[in-house]
Amino acid sequence: MSNPKPERRRGEALEAAILEAAWDALMEAGYAALTMEAVARRAGTSRPVLYRRWPNVAELTVAAMRHHLAANPLEIPDTGNLRDDVIGLMRHIVERRTRMGSLISVELSGFFRETNSSPAKLKTQIVSREQHVMEILLSRAIARGEIEDRVIRPRVISLPVDLLRNEMMMTLEPASDQSIAEITDEIFLPLVGYRGGRE
Structure with a gap:
C-alpha cells in the first residue's frame, strides 16, 4: 500500500511555512548564504512559488523578519506603575531581540549594501508594535495620575527602546539590568514627567 501524498499547502499556510523556513535559514547561515533555492527546499516548495510572492532575497528577508516578530508579539506589562512597566517591557525586548540585534548589525551588512538601506530604514519596515505598547503604558500612567495628560511626541515615546536597541547593536550583547x-x-521618566502614583 502506497503512502498517502502530503496535503498540498496553499495560501496563508504555504506563505507562513516559507517565511518560517527563511527565518530559520537566516538564523543558521546569515544573509550572505540565504538563497531562494535553499528556502524553497527547506519549505518543501519550489523557487517559482517564492518568486511569485517576493522578487528577491532582500524582500523575502524583510517579510521573514516581520513574520517572526508578528508571531512572537511583545507582552504588555501591567505591574501597576509606569517605572516597572517600562523596565518589564525593556527586559522582554532584550530577551527577544538579542539574536536579531546581532543579525541586523553584522549579518545583514550585505542586505544594506544591496538595498541601499540602513538599520533605521529596516526598523521602520519590520517594527511598529513597540511604539504601540509604550503608548498603552503611558495611557495607563496618565489614568493613574503618574504623569500629566499631555501630548508626548513620538520621538520621546520611542526613545527608551531606541536607546536600548542602539546599545545592543553597538555591543552585540544583551543590555544589562543596570543599563x-x-x-x-535617568532619561525616560524625567522626560515624561513621571511623579509616581497619587496616594
Whole structure:
C-alpha cells in the first residue's frame, strides 16, 4: 500500500511555512548564504512559488523578519506603575531581540549594501508594535495620575527602546539590568514627567 501524498499547502499556510523556513535559514547561515533555492527546499516548495510572492532575497528577508516578530508579539506589562512597566517591557525586548540585534548589525551588512538601506530604514519596515505598547503604558500612567495628560511626541515615546536597541547593536550583547534602569530612571521618566502614583 502506497503512502498517502502530503496535503498540498496553499495560501496563508504555504506563505507562513516559507517565511518560517527563511527565518530559520537566516538564523543558521546569515544573509550572505540565504538563497531562494535553499528556502524553497527547506519549505518543501519550489523557487517559482517564492518568486511569485517576493522578487528577491532582500524582500523575502524583510517579510521573514516581520513574520517572526508578528508571531512572537511583545507582552504588555501591567505591574501597576509606569517605572516597572517600562523596565518589564525593556527586559522582554532584550530577551527577544538579542539574536536579531546581532543579525541586523553584522549579518545583514550585505542586505544594506544591496538595498541601499540602513538599520533605521529596516526598523521602520519590520517594527511598529513597540511604539504601540509604550503608548498603552503611558495611557495607563496618565489614568493613574503618574504623569500629566499631555501630548508626548513620538520621538520621546520611542526613545527608551531606541536607546536600548542602539546599545545592543553597538555591543552585540544583551543590555544589562543596570543599563535598562539608567535609561528608564535617568532619561525616560524625567522626560515624561513621571511623579509616581497619587496616594
